[in-house]
Amino acid sequence: MKNLLRRLTTILTLKCDEASLLMSDSLDRPLLWDEWLALKGHFLACRVCPKLLRQLKVIRGASHHDRIDVSHVGLTSDAKERMKKALSAAESDGQ
Amino acid sequence: MEQSLQSSDPFLSMPDSDPEPAKEGVDVAQWVDRFGDSLFRFAMAKIGEATTAEDLVQETFLAAISGKQRFRNDATVSTWLFAILKRKVADHYRRAGRRTEKRAESVESPPVETSRDWDQDPATIYEDREFWETFDRCIEKLPNKLAEVYILREVNQHSPQEIREILNISATNLSMRLQRCRLALRDCLQRNWFVEDE
Numbered sequence A: 001m002k003n004l005l006r007r008l009t010t011i012l013t014l015k016c017d018e019a020s021l022l023m024s025d026s027l028d029r030p031l032l033w034d035e036w037l038a039l040k041g042h043f044l045a046c047r048v049c050p051k052l053l054r055q056l057k058v059i060r061g062a063s064h065h066d067r068i069d070v071s072h073v074g075l076t077s078d079a080k081e082r083m084k085k086a087l088s089a090a091e092s093d094g095q
Numbered sequence B: 001m002e003q004s005l006q007s008s009d010p011f012l013s014m015p016d017s018d019p020e021p022a023k024e025g026v027d028v029a030q031w032v033d034r035f036g037d038s039l040f041r042f043a044m045a046k047i048g049e050a051t052t053a054e055d056l057v058q059e060t061f062l063a064a065i066s067g068k069q070r071f072r073n074d075a076t077v078s079t080w081l082f083a084i085l086k087r088k089v090a091d092h093y094r095r096a097g098r099r100t101e102k103r104a105e106s107v108e109s110p111p112v113e114t115s116r117d118w119d120q121d122p123a124t125i126y127e128d129r130e131f132w133e134t135f136d137r138c139i140e141k142l143p144n145k146l147a148e149v150y151i152l153r154e155v156n157q158h159s160p161q162e163i164r165e166i167l168n169i170s171a172t173n174l175s176m177r178l179q180r181c182r183l184a185l186r187d188c189l190q191r192n193w194f195v196e197d198e
Helices: A002-013 A016-025 A033-045 A048-064 A077-094 B028-047 B050-070 B074-106 B122-126 B129-141 B144-155 B160-167 B171-192
Strands: none
Touching (some): A002 A033, A016 A033, A016 A048, A016 B171, A048 B122, A048 B144, A077 B028, B028 B074, B074 B144, B074 B160, B122 B129, B129 B171, B144 B160, B144 B171, B160 B171
16 A cells, blocks of 8 residues: 555656656666656656657667667678787787 | 776776686687677777777777786676777777867868757768767766766667676666766767757
């Protein structure tokens, strides 16, 4: 019962800083039902926070946006061998 | 107890404040096979030029040699290597920025008329080269603790659970760091790239 009351209080009294934390969390996990309701309710009364959510999504999109498609690139075997030789040489010099 | 990078310098900051005795015979050549491709992909995504990306990855491995004994598992090695590579990429951009400024003194480019509004189609925003320059500068400005979670979450795309295990921090701590990181990026982009709202 206490837990339910706490959740209802959250839904009715969510502030912008708490809303921004929930918006950030929503990029990392599904929100709980009361968190989701609280955020949607807050959006009805706040002009700033819906904009912040759009901004966070733009940043998330930019963070995951490859300027070139790198999914299939990797070091060539020649490059790996060069690096291993350079590392061995550097280690020998350091000892 | 939170364990995280405490120094602003990733060469000095270790993710474990109480390391186990050093293991004998850490084979750094194995790092090339284990982490070379993912480091290279990160560098390519940031730089877009294979030769430079390879050079930065090699410099990263060479810089990492001195601290090799302090790492106990792949997760901490990976975190450390990415922290070093991030600095290498940032240094590259700083050098490139200086070159760009010098060129700009002698070559006057016509101003580009662009709409810079958060509400425009993100695909349009991502086509703007200047957006990426600003975005990269904003990431470089992040404090180390925030840059660390940014790289783990958004670049390496580790799950929150994996990041908590890597950094040994609570879910609440991670949640707050990610929030601060995202708000810092938003504020930086707002100041330096997007047009302020009326």
